[in-house]
Amino acid sequence: MLAVIWLSWKVKKSRNINATPPPGPCGLPLVGYLPFLGTHLHRKFTELGEVYGPIYKLWLGNKLCVVVSSPSLAKEVVRDNDTVFANRDTSIAARVITHDANDIGWCPYGAKWRKLRKIFVGKMMSNASLDACYTLRKREIKNTIRDVYSNRIGKAVDIGELSTATSINVVQNMLWGASFELGQKGTNLGVDLRKMLAELMVLLGTPNLSDIFPVLSWLDIQGIERKTKHILAWFEKILYSAIEQRTNAVNDEQQDFLQFLLELKGT
Template sequence: MGSSLWVARIHDKDENLAAILTLLFMVSTVLWFLWIWKKSNTNPTPPLPPGPRGLPLLGYLPFLGANLHLEFRDMARVYGPIFKLQLGTKLCIVVSSPELVKQVVRDQDTTFSNRDPTISALIASYGATDIAFGSYSSDWRKLRKMFVSQMLSKTNLDDCYAMRKKEVHKSIIHVYSDKSGNPTDLGQFAFSTSINTDTDHNDEEVNDSI
C-alpha cells in the first residue's frame, strides 16, 4: 500500500514537471517568434559613412595637422563627400559638398541644430543653458529672440558704433606703429579687437602679443 502511494506521488510529480516544461517551451517559442517579428518590422539603423581608422581612445587626432581644410579635402577624395572621423571619444561627421551642406544648414537645420558642448562649455554656460551652447528648444528660441531684439537691434548697434570705431582704430594704429618687422598674427589681431570691442577695455597684453 505504501509503495503504491509513493509510485503515485512520483507519477504526479513527473506529470507536473512535464506540464511546467511544456508551458515554458511554449512561452519561449512565442516570445522568440515575437522578437523575430518585431526585429523584421523595425527599420534598420542606417550604416555610418566610411572614414579613416584611428587609434583606441585617441581616434584620428594624432594624424591631423594644422590645415584641416586641406586634410578634409583629401579625405573627401578618398571616402566621398560625407565621411566619419573619430576625434578622441567624439564621433564626427564631415560633409564637404554644397548639396549636403545645404541639407544640413537649411533644409534639415532643426535636426542638426543641437550642440555637443565640452565639459568646460558646460561649466561656463551653467549646464549649456545659454544661446551659444544650448540645444534647440522653445527656451533657446526665446533666448535668441531676446538676444536679437536687445543686442542686435539697429538702435543698439548705432549706439555702439563710436565704440567699435574707436577700438578698430586703436588696433590699426597698434599694428601700424609696430616697427619690429615681425609678421602680424591676424587671428590674434581679430580676437584682441573683438574682446576690446565687447568689453570696452584696451587689452594691452593681448595687443603686445600680436
C-alpha cells in the same frame, strides 16, 4: 574575453543605427578609427572624402560620427535643416566654458535656446543697437589712430594686437559701458585675451579621449578640462569685476546689455 567584448560592441553598434549609414572606413574593435586619424584632422577628412564621397561615417570609440565635406551638403545641414541638426554632443571643454551648455552656442534647441536667441538678437545685435553704437565705434577707432600717431611713431606696431584691443573696447562699451586705455594696460589685456581665445579654440577643437571614452573622463588624461577651467576663471574674473562695479554703483542709469541682464535676473 576580447571576442566577447568585440561581439557585444558590434551588437550595440548595430542597434544604435536606425537607417542605412553612409560608407566609411573600417576601424578596430573598441577604438574604431581613432588610431588612424593623426593630428591633422582636416587633411585626413579630405583624404577620406576623396575615397568615400562627400558624406561618410567613421566610428570614434563607440560614437558614430558622420562627416560632410561638400558645400551643398553643408548648406543642407546648417541652413535648410538647421533645426534637425541643431542638437549635438557637448564636449567636456564646451560644458566647462559654458557652465554645462547654458549658452546660445551649445544649449539644446528648444524654448530656452529661442529665449536666449531673442535676447541676444533683440538687445545686442539688432539694427537699432548697432546703429546706436556707430558713434562709439567711430570714437574708438579714432582713439586707436591717435594712440598710434602720438605714442608709437618709430616703433613696431602689431596690427592684430591693436585691432583686438580696439574691438575689446567696442564690445565692452556695448556690454557694460566701459573700456580700458589703449596704452600699456590695454595692450596687455588685448594680448592676454587673444592668447586665451586662441587657446580656448584649440581646446574646443582638440579630440578628447574623455569625450570618446566617458569612463576615462575622471582621469582628464590630456588635461583639457583643467586647462579650460583655467581659462574660464580668467574670463569670470573680468566679468565678475564688471558686475560688481555695476551693482555697487550709485544712481547708475546706464541702459547697456549688462544692465538689461541684471534687471532680467531680478524679475
